[in-house]
Amino acid sequence: MKDFVFNVDTKIIFGENQLSELGKEIKKYGKKVLLCYGGGSIKKNGIYDDITGELKKDGIEYVELSGIEPNPRVDSAREGLKIARENKVDFILAVGGGSVVDLAKLISGAYYLDVDPWQVVLDSSKIEKALPIGVVLTIAATGTEMDPFSVITNLETKEKLSFASDLVLPVFSFMNPKYTFTVPEKHTVAGVCDIMSHTMENYFSLGDGCYFQNKLSEGLLKTCIKYGPILKKDPKNYEARANIMWASTWAINGLLDSGKSTSWSVHPMEHELSAFFDITHGTGLAILTPRWLEHCLDEERQETIGNFARNVFDVKEEDDLKAAKEGIKKLYEFFENLGVPMSLRQVGIEEDKLKEMADLAVEHAGGKIKGFKTLYGEDVYQIYKASF
Ligand code: NZQ
């Protein structure tokens, strides 16, 4: 196990009866809020009324940035910065999922800088001071509620890039599982796939002596395998929503990869797909992951993948290679049974763009994707082709 620092000080306020604390939490940091939200789901399901009711009750002024799109665009950050600066806000409240929260993080990090926000995405070391952010989470998936990451799309350059800064880590996140009852099936399922992908990106590595972290990962994957199908049938099942929501936070907040030498593989490949074709992030990950594991399967890695098969999917096979193959098959079937369209063709990806996207995926990763197995342009192309 390598040396590490684990220090994620987002205050989590979890459960169905906690929102009355919102005003008190905001007042610790500011009194004029930029309220950020997406395309309108919070107006339909009543969350907007709950939030604005709390703000009014506590005499907190707010201005709004609405319409933040899935795969959030740098243009929305430009608009949000204008509103935030004109109104001299001192706090950002992001109500939504990964897209809204990530966009709010960019506004937060760019607020005190005299540069275009895309420059901040390209070089987040510019951020020395940021506006504090609080979150009310409405969909379980990305873990953005307790992590320092943000993923932003630039439509002009066809890039979807991430940045990280501890300064944009949310100071608090309200997590009410009931707020996720109305998430449509497609996004509920994509969220489960995203949580599983974060866990697997952290899990698959070679001989780093992190037994504890790996056992936590296996438990997290089993949680998704147990509750994902329940949510498909019964979207208002509180126990299932609560377990999936809490799992989403811990899949990516630094615990599972503490002390490990993992570096992510499937996310860089997926980000090109959503940059080019605006597909749902979790769907892309589910399509790619079994094909990526097949591509990685060799003598050096068969024991790790075989153990994954035995410990996560209860495969009984003793031979590592056979167990690994069986595990990959079970993973594929799990996603398929959840209703994920399991080919790139089905989600509208065009075959003649595969090569260009593969080359860009490795270029954005600095020439190669250094993960469980190092991937070059040709490897990524093969994985895309196998997924097509
Ligand atoms: O925009 P609205 O109308 O709110 O609708 C949203 C959106 O259409 C809807 N939704 C959210 N909560 C709802 C709801 N509909 C009904 N009821 C609710 N309670 O769901 C749709 C998807 O929302 P979005 O925020 O895009 O989903 P998600 O949380 O999966 O975020 C995806 C984005 O996060 C990035 C992804 O790349 C993608 O851009 N990621 C961020 C990460 C991070 N910050 O750590 C890591 C991830 O790996 C990921 O890359």
Ligand code: ZN
């Ligand atoms: Zn993800």
